[in-house]
Amino acid sequence: xxxxxxxxxxRTTEKIDGYDLSTSDTEEVHVLAVxxxxxxxxxxxxxxxxxxxxxxxxxxxxRALQYLGLDEEIQKKExxxxxxxxxxxxxxDYCMPGMTGYELLKKVKESSAFREIPVVIMSSExxxxxxxxxxxxxxxxFIVKPVKLSDVKRIIDYTTTxxxxxxxxxxxxxxxxxxxxxxxxxxxxxxxSSPPSTLSSSTxxxxxxxxxxxTAPLSPSTLDSPTRRLKMTSSE
Amino acid sequence: xELVQIQRRLVDYTKSLFMEGFLDAQFLQxxxxxxxxxxxxxxxxxxxxxxxxxxxxxxxxxxLDQPNVDFKKxxxxxxxxxxxxxxxxxxxxxxxxxxxxxxxxxxxxxxCLTCLQQVKQECYLVKNKFETLFRLEQQIMASGGSVxxxxxxx
Numbered sequence: 001x002x003x004x005x006x007x008x009x010x011r012t013t014e015k016i017d018g019y020d021l022s023t024s025d026t027e028e029v030h031v032l033a034v035x036x037x038x039x040x041x042x043x044x045x046x047x048x049x050x051x052x053x054x055x056x057x058x059x060x061x062x063r064a065l066q067y068l069g070l071d072e073e074i075q076k077k078e079x080x081x082x083x084x085x086x087x088x089x090x091x092x093d094y095c096m097p098g099m100t101g102y103e104l105l106k107k108v109k110e111s112s113a114f115r116e117i118p119v120v121i122m123s124s125e126x127x128x129x130x131x132x133x134x135x136x137x138x139x140x141x142f143i144v145k146p147v148k149l150s151d152v153k154r155i156i157d158y159t160t161t162x163x164x165x166x167x168x169x170x171x172x173x174x175x176x177x178x179x180x181x182x183x184x185x186x187x188x189x190x191x192x193s194s195p196p197s198t199l200s201s202s203t204x205x206x207x208x209x210x211x212x213x214x215t216a217p218l219s220p221s222t223l224d225s226p227t228r229r230l231k232m233t234s235s236e
Numbered sequence: 237x238e239l240v241q242i243q244r245r246l247v248d249y250t251k252s253l254f255m256e257g258f259l260d261a262q263f264l265q266x267x268x269x270x271x272x273x274x275x276x277x278x279x280x281x282x283x284x285x286x287x288x289x290x291x292x293x294x295x296x297x298x299x300l301d302q303p304n305v306d307f308k309k310x311x312x313x314x315x316x317x318x319x320x321x322x323x324x325x326x327x328x329x330x331x332x333x334x335x336x337x338x339x340x341x342x343x344x345x346x347x348c349l350t351c352l353q354q355v356k357q358e359c360y361l362v363k364n365k366f367e368t369l370f371r372l373e374q375q376i377m378a379s380g381g382s383v384x385x386x387x388x389x390x
Binding site: 037038039040042043046047050095097124145146147148149 | 324
């Protein structure tokens with residue numbers, strides 16, 4: 001039967017062409033946070049962790065590039081142990097000594113390997129010209145410091161959505177390729193009659209609801225409430 | 237003193253800090269980040285701030301004492317201090333830094349010296365306030381109680 005064939009096919013080809021279709025890897029967003037201030041690094045790290053992210057915090061644009069493997073002065077092979085985890089989002093301070101957040105943004109967007117990573121700029125100065133400059137260079141968003149939990153939550157929410165949608169597109173493409181390959185190999189007429197869209201739509205509905213619960217530990221209504229702490233501890 | 241009384245005292249004390257402008261809403265954000273898995277978060281961040289600010293204030297004192305004052309360097313230090321004080325909700329320190337930067341912009345040494353004194357004073361004051369706050373929290377925890385959340389009724 002086509003349905004059984006479809007399920008068996010999905011199990012054996014979960015890693016088609018290197019695309020990992022399991023949901024566990026994509027539920028936690030890995031954020032690279034860049035800020036020269038120790039106090040701000042500690043705060044942003046906590047804000048991100050409490051929003052269910054994996055965080056790597058560095059103190060300069062240079063170190064951020066090293067982590068990504070983009071530093072021209074360090075050969076890529078030397079950073080192999082360093083850049084283990086794929087970065088899903090970069091959040092950087094604007095004013096930093098050495099390389100500014102803007103310069104880091106430029107380098108990331110000019111690199112073919114990393115230009116797809118969304119970059120968010122943080123700054124204490126609410127200067128329109130600066131915001132425009134950053135957005136024009138491809139920044140995803142601009143947060144005015146001090147950073148609040150609602151700012152981080154907003155950014156993680158749409159980063160997760162974009163990641164999930166990206167995965168669905170990749171997954172659907174990969175599944176279609178898989179179906180074509182099987183057709184060629186076995187001449188199986190059953191599979192050719194099952195539309196790829198059915199498979200992708202059945203997997204898309206559940207992950208998005210699980211993502212909501214993974215990345216939204218706080219409901220919006222209690223987010224800024226001072227009584228949230230009491231509610232959280234009593235429910236835990 | 238009874239647990240309930242200490243808790244009451246903490247609530248009133250915290251409220252007064254907001255009323256007097258020592259703390260602003262960002263401090264509430266920090267408190268929201270503290271939970272059972274990170275029970276000392278606020279204490280840790282505030283401590284980092286005072287370590288940081290001490291260094292910056294020393295640098296500023298030295299920089300303003302030079303025969304040729306480097307206003308760019310001073311502005312950079314004050315900017316840093318303004319940023320970190322803003323991140324923990326230390327409103328009066330932040331405001332003193334803003335005033336400081338204005339004098340820096342116009343390269344007014346006397347103004348800068350006065351502002352430096354003011355920033356030092358505000359750091360000293362808020363440090364004492366925090367110490368009292370943490371002491372009250374510790375007393376509550378030691379008595380087996382839980383620290384009440386800050387609810388601002390105004």
